[in-house]
Amino acid sequence: MESPKESGAVVTSPAVSSRDLPHPVRDEIRLEGVLHALSDPMRLRIVRELAAVSGELSCSHFDLPVTKSTTTHHFRVLRESGVIRQAYRGTAKMNGLRRGDLDELFPGLLDAILDAAARQAVRGG
Amino acid sequence: MESPKESGAVVTSPAVSSRDLPHPVRDEIRLEGVLHALSDPMRLRIVRELAAVSGELSCSHFDLPVTKSTTTHHFRVLRESGVIRQAYRGTAKMNGLRRGDLDELFPGLLDAILDAAARQAVRGG
DNA sequence: ACCGTACTACGATGCCTATCGTACGAGTCG
DNA sequence: CGACTCGTACGATAGGCATCGTAGTACGGT
Numbered sequence: 001m002e003s004p005k006e007s008g009a010v011v012t013s014p015a016v017s018s019r020d021l022p023h024p025v026r027d028e029i030r031l032e033g034v035l036h037a038l039s040d041p042m043r044l045r046i047v048r049e050l051a052a053v054s055g056e057l058s059c060s061h062f063d064l065p066v067t068k069s070t071t072t073h074h075f076r077v078l079r080e081s082g083v084i085r086q087a088y089r090g091t092a093k094m095n096g097l098r099r100g101d102l103d104e105l106f107p108g109l110l111d112a113i114l115d116a117a118a119r120q121a122v123r124g125g
Numbered sequence: 126m127e128s129p130k131e132s133g134a135v136v137t138s139p140a141v142s143s144r145d146l147p148h149p150v151r152d153e154i155r156l157e158g159v160l161h162a163l164s165d166p167m168r169l170r171i172v173r174e175l176a177a178v179s180g181e182l183s184c185s186h187f188d189l190p191v192t193k194s195t196t197t198h199h200f201r202v203l204r205e206s207g208v209i210r211q212a213y214r215g216t217a218k219m220n221g222l223r224r225g226d227l228d229e230l231f232p233g234l235l236d237a238i239l240d241a242a243a244r245q246a247v248r249g250g
Numbered sequence: 251a252c253c254g255t256a257c258t259a260c261g262a263t264g265c266c267t268a269t270c271g272t273a274c275g276a277g278t279c280g
Numbered sequence: 281c282g283a284c285t286c287g288t289a290c291g292a293t294a295g296g297c298a299t300c301g302t303a304g305t306a307c308g309g310t
Contacts, residue, residue, distance in 0.1 A: 019276080031245050035238070036164035039157050040268085060286065070269055072288065077267090091277045091286045106241035108233065113160070116231035120156050144306080165298080185256065195299055197258060202297095216256045216307045 021086050026101040029082030037081035043074050056094040146211050151226040154207030162206035168199050181219040
């Protein structure tokens with residue numbers, strides 16, 4: 001498509017770079033999909049880290065015991081189920097929890113799951 | 126433990142019959158397992174009905190759009206993940222939510238999920 | 251004893267998915 | 281430009297699982 005590089009204007013922020021990723025809109029998010037996404041230990045771990053920093057993290061920040069291919073797969077599942085939002089920023093891909101959307105759709109759900117995960121971790125997870 | 130059939134006492138309740146089913150004890154219940162169990166539409170539906178009556182229901186009470194074999198499978202997944210408790214009462218198999226255990230282990234989780242499911246159903250699920 | 255009901259067990263099938271390795275595209279910096 | 285980093289795409293593989301059908305077991309009533 002059009003390259004955002006010409007036109008005299010200075011590119012002030014790296015923004016979403018060119019390629020953008022398909023996300024479900026808020027009302028397309030399904031409870032079953034969210035639960036399924038969070039029922040995988042690797043993905044639950046990712047979401048817990050994202051919730052802890054309450055900001056965005058690059059994919060490479062996570063040091064998961066799986067290959068990069070598999071990591072990509074898990075992030076895609078989380079994005080397609082509506083749990084996280086992803087955007088390119090330069091070569092990095094930033095990930096953020098869709099807290100607002102999830103809280104509007106399913107009030108208390110995310111917090112209950114995060115709390116449950118924390119308790120289980122304390123008990124020795 | 127002791128069989129309730131001897132001793133002059135009248136058998137007032139059919140009780141657990143003979144065969145009993147393996148359940149995880151409370152501390153063996155894993156969050157991932159619970160989320161996975163509830164991420165299936167059929168099983169979520171079962172759990173919603175059980176929560177609605179807040180008592181026990183026989184397997185045959187449910188009119189699911191699958192065969193009985195499949196229904197048995199779903200109930201086993203729910204039992205083995207710690208979401209429900211099952212016991213034979215005569216020829217019927219009664220099912221009840223393990224609310225107490227789940228609420229102690231993961232406070233607010235079950236309610237949040239049930240509320241989320243109800244909201245989604247209202248929105249047209 | 252017999253039958254009907256309730257549920258199970260087992261095998262088959264087809265789909266989904268978690269995982270890997272390798273090869274590639276996009277962006278940054280020298 | 282070239283090299284390097286970050287992440288993707290694709291194919292393969294192996295295991296899990298939702299579903300079915302059929303055959304079987306347990307229990308209760310007649």
